[in-house]
Amino acid sequence: MRNVELIPVQDSQTPFLLPLFSCSVSAGFPSPASDYTDELFDLNRLLLRHPDATYLVRVSGESMKNAEIHEGDLLAVDKQMEADHNHIVVAVVDGECTVKRLVCEHGTWWLKPENPDYQPWEIHDAGAVRIWSVVTHVLHELIPGKLAALLRTRD
Numbered sequence: 001m002r003n004v005e006l007i008p009v010q011d012s013q014t015p016f017l018l019p020l021f022s023c024s025v026s027a028g029f030p031s032p033a034s035d036y037t038d039e040l041f042d043l044n045r046l047l048l049r050h051p052d053a054t055y056l057v058r059v060s061g062e063s064m065k066n067a068e069i070h071e072g073d074l075l076a077v078d079k080q081m082e083a084d085h086n087h088i089v090v091a092v093v094d095g096e097c098t099v100k101r102l103v104c105e106h107g108t109w110w111l112k113p114e115n116p117d118y119q120p121w122e123i124h125d126a127g128a129v130r131i132w133s134v135v136t137h138v139l140h141e142l143i144p145g146k147l148a149a150l151l152r153t154r155d
Helices: 043-047 146-152
Strands: 006-008 017-021 037-042 054-058 074-078 088-093 096-105 108-112 129-139
Touching: 037 043, 043 129, 054 129, 088 108, 096 129
Parallel strands: none
Antiparallel strands: 006 054, 017 037, 054 074, 074 129, 088 096, 088 129, 096 108
């Protein structure tokens, strides 16, 4: 399998706790925020449904930009999860990895990009495509630099 960099998830037994605030944050009009935290939330519970089958993969290309998946993003992928209609998946087509939306329309399965500059790929022969994993989360950096720097240290 080419064109995919696997980054194994390390030691999911150690909790990764962050404060979870009891108030929500308005995406409309501002509202007063509270400094009160309800609990500590373990991010491993959110990101790792199947810890032994979860990996991070780095995205290259812009075929999924309208799904907010961009060049350089990291995808949390679950190899144990069963892919279904409308899931975003990492698929192997002709030995190459690609991330696309898996869609069933009128009994026909497709791998569809989320960018009109790219063409969908109809799955004629199920043996020609292998769904390698289901994308469960996108790690997208909003302040550029830190993620790219961390990943460069791995190269």
